[in-house]
Amino acid sequence: MRGSRAWVDGLTVLIAIAVILLVPQLLELYSVINATIYVSMAVLALSLALVWGFGGILCFGQAAFFGLGGYTYAIAAINFGDSNLPVLFAVALPACFAALLGYFVFWGRLNDVYLGVITLTVALILFKFFNATAGDAYKIGKAALGGFNGIPATPPLNLPWDKSVQLAPEQIWYVAATLLLLLYYVSRCLLSTHFGQVVVSIRENERRAELLGYDTRRYKLLIFTVGGAMAGVSGVLFANCVFVSPTMFSLSYNAQIIIWVMIGGLGTLSGPILGSVLLQMLTAELGTLQWLDPNFVLGAILVVFVLLIPRGLQPLIAALGERTFSGLAALGFRRRKWIKP
Amino acid sequence: MDFGVIVVLQVLVAIAHLALISIGLAVIFGMMRVINLAHGEFLMLGGFTVVIAANHGVNLWVAMLIAAPIVVGLIGIVVERLVIRYLYGRMVDTMLATWGLSLLIVGAMTMTFGNTTRGVSAPLGSVAIGRYQSSIYELTLVLAAAALFAIAYLLFRFTRLGLIARATMQNAEMADSLGISTDFVYAVTFGIGAALSGLAGGLLAPLTGVLPTIGVAYVAKAFITVISGGAAVLAGTASASALLGTLDTVATFIATPVVGEMTLLIAAVVLLRLLPEGITGRFLRRAS
Numbered sequence: 334m335r336g337s338r339a340w341v342d343g344l345t346v347l348i349a350i351a352v353i354l355l356v357p358q359l360l361e362l363y364s365v366i367n368a369t370i371y372v373s374m375a376v377l378a379l380s381l382a383l384v385w386g387f388g389g390i391l392c393f394g395q396a397a398f399f400g401l402g403g404y405t406y407a408i409a410a411i412n413f414g415d416s417n418l419p420v421l422f423a424v425a426l427p428a429c430f431a432a433l434l435g436y437f438v439f440w441g442r443l444n445d446v447y448l449g450v451i452t453l454t455v456a457l458i459l460f461k462f463f464n465a466t467a468g469d470a471y472k473i474g475k476a477a478l479g480g481f482n483g484i485p486a487t488p489p490l491n492l493p494w495d496k497s498v499q500l501a502p503e504q505i506w507y508v509a510a511t512l513l514l515l516l517y518y519v520s521r522c523l524l525s526t527h528f529g530q531v532v533v534s535i536r537e538n539e540r541r542a543e544l545l546g547y548d549t550r551r552y553k554l555l556i557f558t559v560g561g562a563m564a565g566v567s568g569v570l571f572a573n574c575v576f577v578s579p580t581m582f583s584l585s586y587n588a589q590i591i592i593w594v595m596i597g598g599l600g601t602l603s604g605p606i607l608g609s610v611l612l613q614m615l616t617a618e619l620g621t622l623q624w625l626d627p628n629f630v631l632g633a634i635l636v637v638f639v640l641l642i643p644r645g646l647q648p649l650i651a652a653l654g655e656r657t658f659s660g661l662a663a664l665g666f667r668r669r670k671w672i673k674p
Numbered sequence: 675m676d677f678g679v680i681v682v683l684q685v686l687v688a689i690a691h692l693a694l695i696s697i698g699l700a701v702i703f704g705m706m707r708v709i710n711l712a713h714g715e716f717l718m719l720g721g722f723t724v725v726i727a728a729n730h731g732v733n734l735w736v737a738m739l740i741a742a743p744i745v746v747g748l749i750g751i752v753v754e755r756l757v758i759r760y761l762y763g764r765m766v767d768t769m770l771a772t773w774g775l776s777l778l779i780v781g782a783m784t785m786t787f788g789n790t791t792r793g794v795s796a797p798l799g800s801v802a803i804g805r806y807q808s809s810i811y812e813l814t815l816v817l818a819a820a821a822l823f824a825i826a827y828l829l830f831r832f833t834r835l836g837l838i839a840r841a842t843m844q845n846a847e848m849a850d851s852l853g854i855s856t857d858f859v860y861a862v863t864f865g866i867g868a869a870l871s872g873l874a875g876g877l878l879a880p881l882t883g884v885l886p887t888i889g890v891a892y893v894a895k896a897f898i899t900v901i902s903g904g905a906a907v908l909a910g911t912a913s914a915s916a917l918l919g920t921l922d923t924v925a926t927f928i929a930t931p932v933v934g935e936m937t938l939l940i941a942a943v944v945l946l947r948l949l950p951e952g953i954t955g956r957f958l959r960r961a962s
Contacts, residue, residue, distance in 0.1 A: 629781025635774025
């Protein structure tokens with residue numbers, strides 16, 4: 334029974350690696366860059382999948398960490414001239430910020446709505462702040478923050494061992510896609526540890542977990558911090574294919590992430606990744622139509638999903654897959670019971 | 675002296691502004707526990723109603739005080755019947771569904787009216803205070819906000835409808851067994867909340883102009899105000915508006931409007947850390 338699961342996993346990895354290798358061969362440069370943006374956002378969706386889907390923490394301001402990661406990377410990279418330390422900073426700073434905010438929130442024992450509103454408020458404060466940083470007064474070292482326009486010339490990543498070689502867009506695609514795959518498996522491993530199990534049990538019933546002797550605040554803080562760090566990674570990748578600007582903190586970004594996770598499937602890791610890529614492709618496609626507003630379609634999709642498919646796409650696809658497999662089994666393959674992830 | 679008067683007036687205007695954008699939400703979230711993320715769009719729709727009606731020759735006051743609340747109230751009832759009623763008690767799902775609704779409304783309005791700002795000019799002209807000018811319409815808004823809160827309070831506190839609404843929100847099953855049609859009460863309460871939002875949006879339209887995406891600017895502030903207010907919704911929202919509005923204006927006078935807005939947001943976060951139950955969780959407990 335375990336075997337069939339491992340078999341599916343192996344197949345998934347092979348397909349993922351094939352996709353990673355094939356995308357730059359098959360697509361034009363413009364599409365490769367777009368694909369990199371999708372993947373960087375998928376990392377962001379994954380971070381919220383962890384925090385919300387497994388930690389039960391409805392963070393409405395996940396983009397705050399995403400934006401902080403991007404800005405930290407851009408500012409540090411402009412000042413240092415290479416990308417080794419800046420990448421580390423860009424993960425560490427959002428993580429620390431998440432830890433600080435989490436301390437504030439979890440030790441205050443704020444629940445659903447309050448937590449959502451506070452995290453959203455923090456993201457909006459950052460949005461307002463970075464919007465107001467136009468002019469020479471706001472310079473960190475050599476990097477001007479640039480107000481509403483952001484920092485247009487974000488230096489790309491370089492090879493860790495050779496600072497003079499900056500990565501081309503195709504290479505950034507490889508880095509981003511590999512990171513996504515890696516972080517997906519890291520998240521899965523994390524959830525299968527004792528720590529991960531406790532986090533899930535807190536989502537299921539916080540009071541019970543507490544009565545069993547777990548300090549739920551610490552577990553929530555840790556998963557929140559991990560989510561912040563992962564969002565930081567996403568910010569770095571995004572800064573490498575677009576550039577950093579205050580919109581990274583905006584309400585629409587914050588909401589998009591939630592929509593991706595919801596539509597992909599709350600409580601799964603693969604669903605939000607799928608959801609984010611599908612919806613971004615859809616939005617891009619709709620953006621080319623003159624008469625139809627992408628917001629309209631996105632909104633309609635979201636309402637329909639909440640009302641009719643509240644568990645999201647991933648469970649739907651998994652059920653379909655199961656049916657196909659049992660169909661195949663009936664045709665003479667060895668019958669295996671499907672284990673849900 | 676003149677400057678002092680102006681500052682005080684500006685503080686009052688800021689408070690009224692916050693109170694107006696929050697009052698509909700105070701009813702919908704405070705009473706029904708529905709997180710209505712389409713609240714900003716209700717305000718926007720109220721604004722649009724006023725601008726369109728006024729541009730078609732309807733008297734501005736009729737458009738603001740009658741057309742806007744009726745149109746948005748009806749839209750609210752439709753929304754409640756089509757979407758919200760399936761989601762009572764599922765807070766997160768309501769939040770997501772209303773978010774979808776908000777995007778949908780913004781999209782529909784953008785497709786219909788384009789992404790441009792429209793406006794009507796504010797009536798009543800201005801008054802001179804010493805060396806400064808102040809818009810009479812802005813000052814009228816202060817009175818309007820106070821009147822709206824008074825009406826909402828009287829409505830929910832002293833009328834039969836208000837009594838039934840409060841009873842239903844406290845214990846829907848009990849109200850149901852006593853022969854009250856709870857479905858109807860929910861729809862009407864949501865409609866009243868939406869109508870209040872529409873009215874507020876209409877009143878603000880001459881000052882801000884209307885734009886399909888303007889709701890985004892309101893929704894976060896409104897939520898912060900209502901949640902900082904706490905359990906006693908109307909009193910809470912009023913006192914939170916007073917506190918946050920004052921801080922905003924004072925910081926704006928000392929520094930810039932951006933600092934003012936940031937002060938407001940930071941103050942709300944700190945406030946919620948100190949008083950997780952909101953202002954009326956600690957003070958004014960017996961108010962409603």
